Amino acid sequence: MRYAIAIAAWLCAAQAWAGDVAVSGAWARATAPGQEDAAMQFSITSKQEAQLVAISSPAAGAVELHRMTHDSGVMKMRAIESLPLPAGKAVDLAASGIHVMLLNLKQPAKAGESIPFTVTVQFADKHKATVQATAEVKPLADNHDEHEHHH
Numbered sequence: 001m002r003y004a005i006a007i008a009a010w011l012c013a014a015q016a017w018a019g020d021v022a023v024s025g026a027w028a029r030a031t032a033p034g035q036e037d038a039a040m041q042f043s044i045t046s047k048q049e050a051q052l053v054a055i056s057s058p059a060a061g062a063v064e065l066h067r068m069t070h071d072s073g074v075m076k077m078r079a080i081e082s083l084p085l086p087a088g089k090a091v092d093l094a095a096s097g098i099h100v101m102l103l104n105l106k107q108p109a110k111a112g113e114s115i116p117f118t119v120t121v122q123f124a125d126k127h128k129a130t131v132q133a134t135a136e137v138k139p140l141a142d143n144h145d146e147h148e149h150h151h
């Protein structure tokens, strides 16, 4: 039964293309009791060179892109304004040391649910495109390798 649910969620989260931009493999981490922020990951590919400039979600009060950095052995994260997307190359946020934070969630993120979000990219000629996608919420227990968040 769990297997069937996972497949259904995967189908919902299948690649979403808007013109020349695709978002795939989006997932978010379920929130612990009392927690109002959830980390989200996805992979994004733009056929043309572009910048990821904004992410929004009706489920969250605000959405930020965070980059993890190692500073003298201490892991830190800071918000970044944009993320370069090389032409035709999939950018996997997790592999790039980046995660998305869904802040001030309007309700807890529960495993098996999906969270809709919109990604805005800007191309070299300044025109913008938006892509709608959904993130599958994964249980907390699946994320032992994730860093702890202290906001």
Ligand SMILES: [Cu+2]
Pocket (backbone or CB within 6 Å): 066, 077, 099, 101, 149
């Ligand atoms: Cu963060």
